[in-house]
Amino acid sequence: MAHRKIWKSILAKKLICPAFKSYEADPAKIRVFDATHELTRSDGRIKMAGIGWSLRDTEVPVENHIYKGRIDDVFARENEILLVEYVSSIYPDIFKLVDAGISGAHFRFELGEDVKTAVVSRGGITEVPDFLVETIRETIESYTYIQDLGEEALIEYANPASGFCNYCSNDLCDRNRAIRNRQPALA
Numbered sequence: 001m002a003h004r005k006i007w008k009s010i011l012a013k014k015l016i017c018p019a020f021k022s023y024e025a026d027p028a029k030i031r032v033f034d035a036t037h038e039l040t041r042s043d044g045r046i047k048m049a050g051i052g053w054s055l056r057d058t059e060v061p062v063e064n065h066i067y068k069g070r071i072d073d074v075f076a077r078e079n080e081i082l083l084v085e086y087v088s089s090i091y092p093d094i095f096k097l098v099d100a101g102i103s104g105a106h107f108r109f110e111l112g113e114d115v116k117t118a119v120v121s122r123g124g125i126t127e128v129p130d131f132l133v134e135t136i137r138e139t140i141e142s143y144t145y146i147q148d149l150g151e152e153a154l155i156e157y158a159n160p161a162s163g164f165c166n167y168c169s170n171d172l173c174d175r176n177r178a179i180r181n182r183q184p185a186l187a
C-alpha cells in the first residue's frame with residue numbers, strides 16, 4: 001500500500017504511539033510557538049558559539065518516501081557536525097528527542113554522513129544518544145507495516161504511549177477520552 005509522506009514531527013509522535021492522530025492547532029498558539037521557537041533559536045546560537053560551534057546551515061530539508069521536514073540548524077566544530085533542533089521548554093520532551101533522532105538517522109544512514117544530533121532547550125544542550133538514533137532507524141522500518149493495520153487494530157494493539165497524549169485527536173482512544181474528561185487515564 002502506498003503511504004502519504006508525513007511531517008517528521010508527526011512521525012516522531014507516531015513512533016511513540018502509532019495510533020496518534022495529528023490535530024488542527026489553534027492559529028494563535030502557532031504564532032506564540034513560532035515566536036518562542038525563534039527566541040530559543042537566537043539564544044541557542046549564542047550558547048553554541050560560546051562553546052566553539054559555528055553555524056554552517058539552517059532549515060535543512062530532511063525528506064524521503066515516508067517523511068518530510070527540516071532541521072533547524074547545522075553546526076560545525078573542527079571535524080564534527082552537529083544537527084540541532086530547538087525547543088522553548090526547559091527540557092525537551094521525548095518526542096522532540098525522537099524528532100531530532102529521525103534527522104540524525106536520515107543523515108547517518110541515508111546520506112552516509114557522520115553526524116551527531118542534539119536538542120537545544122532553555123535548560124541546555126541534550127545530545128541524542130547513538131543507540132536512540134539506531135533504534136529510531138529500525139523502528140521506522142517497522143512503521144509502515146503497523147500503519148497498514150486498520151484503525152481499530154491500531155487502537156487495540158498500537159497505543160502504548162503514557163504521559164504523552166496531550167495533543168492527540170484520536171477520538172477512538174480511551175486514553176484520549178480520559179484526558180478530555182479530565183479523569184485518570186486508563187491503565
Ligand code: SF4
Pocket residue numbers: 017018019020021159160161164165168169170173174175176
Ligand atoms: S491519546 Fe491514545 S491514540 Fe493518542 S497518543 Fe495517546 S495513546 Fe495514542
